[in-house]
Amino acid sequence: MPESGLTPELMKEMYYVMALSRALDDRLWVLNRQGRAPTVYSSNGHEATQVGSAFALRRGEDWIVPYYRDMALVLAWGMTAREVMLHFFAKAEDPNSGGRQMMAHWGSGRLHVLSTGAVVATQDAHAAGLALASKILKDGRVSVCYFGDGSTSQGEFHEALNFAAVHKLPVIFFNENNGYAISVPLSKQTVVQDISARAAAYGIPGIMVDGSDPVKVYEVTKAAADRARRGEGPTLIEAKTYRFVPHSSEDDDRAYRSREEVQEHKKHDPVITFAERLLKDKILTEADKKAMAAKIKQVVDDATTYADKAALPDPSTLGQYVYGGALA
């Protein structure tokens, strides 16, 4: 077994989740274009980044605080395709929010995925807080928040890094840098070229990694998690990645980036390149790959049918869960 703990079995599993996420994502767009669901937020292009990092952590025991881009991440963390679809269709059984939140606002107490709102960068402080509790309670958990490059212009990103650095918290700040915040390129967010460079301001390591290589992402995440568990404090990781689709189903990216640019990046599509690598290294066979594709199709079909048939929330539940305890 390699030092990082990344076995061939795990690599195969990583590929499965990446391919599942892509297939599920493709289905969401079809359903959206059919008018069956209002909004899609995609992880399309970010799969290696998200899955590679998830596999380096104690999935379901550590905490993740995702953002809307993170479908592949939550799938890797243990959310099922059915659960994603239930959320997408805003059904009562949606474990993320019972149909209350718009698609891609993940959250699950069972899986240790902290519920997320839509205000970018707020989750950075939540992850630091989760880690503060871990430090005090000595529960051995690491917390990881995920966020886009644009969101690092928010004050709360900086506040959270600083707070975590001062208190040496077991937290990883994980940036998925796809070069755009909707239409705005990184050069208009900051004159700093690399988000990871910002770590220097807080006296913590800033690690840059190729986000299209899940193994490299795994390795840097594992190192940061080990460091956090040793009590050495936070790490900022920047994974350079690219989103292959518009920001959301409401966006048209032709307004701000050329088709050539997108095509160029698609040459390094992580779902394809990782499969090629696993085939070359004989970790995956053509037969495995085919079997996986068949299984994925079946899982996506099942999730779609299941969620489609599931009940919508009852409007009489609207007033539930405003308060708990004595005021419930």
Added chain:
Amino acid sequence: MAVKTFLEAIREGLRQELARDPRVIIYGEDVGVRGGVFRVTDGLQAEFGADRVMDSPLAEAAIVGTAIGAAVNGLRPIPEIQFADFIFPAINQIVQEAARMRYRSNNDFEVPIVIRAPFGGGVRGGLYHSQSVEAFFAHVPGMCVVIPSTPYDAKGLLAAAVDQPDPVLFLEHKALYRSVRAEVPEERYVIPLGKADRKREGRDVTVIGYGLMVGFALSAAQTLAEEGISLEVIDLRSIRPFDREAILESARKTGKVMIVHEDNKTGGFGAEISAVIAEEALFYLDAPIVRLTGPDVPAMGFSPPLEHAFMVTAEKIAEAARELARF
């Protein structure tokens, strides 16, 4: 029973919460070594250690944002905002994150935090050390807003706030910290949120207030009693939730209602109370509802005459209540 100031009662409450539950932590600006700029947390770090009572960076959004995460992962944080005037950098974390967590997660997560903040004026604090911020937060479903007026209530309401598994804003009027003393039981006791206290029974006019205003209303009641005017004084103690029944019962009885708060009038909490009375007890009223409040100016002036002109005082309450009684 020991006699304690408002401030000492809160400190004792905090000490008891730290002692009885290892999940309770306190943090904020200067709360550790210094014991807080008002000394509310004085001695607590020495007693409970720097992990449980800690100084945080000067960043309110991070203070509240990390408290949310810490609460989710098993702690019971009691963060302090040094002055309520400086809570606004954290308003997004409070309103959009803490107060919505239970609802948006369909009850999967809850955020049991008590945010303590000194507030209010009449202490030569000027624009940025005098504000009343309660109305912003009382607007928010999922929030609790607690505003004690006595040492006894401060300790009992603090215990209730810690027990409540939702975000609570616990507002402590700075002018009360050292000016009032009363007997406070040693043992822990809980005053439920949303229960008003009828501080004085009366026939002619109901005066509804909270925080510093309650004591002012009581001294106005004393003055007017000598003139043969009988005031009923109701202390709301918490404004979210608030005690509709107590308000309506008293309004129906006296038929004349005056609401007092230091916060400015437009959109202040008095508007909510008067709307509830108008909706549910209009035909019991013998006079229009009166709101005696801070003026609609951006904030309190610093120079004494400006500050005095802004503040609601016992004299102003007596004068307005006298007029209402005669209506």
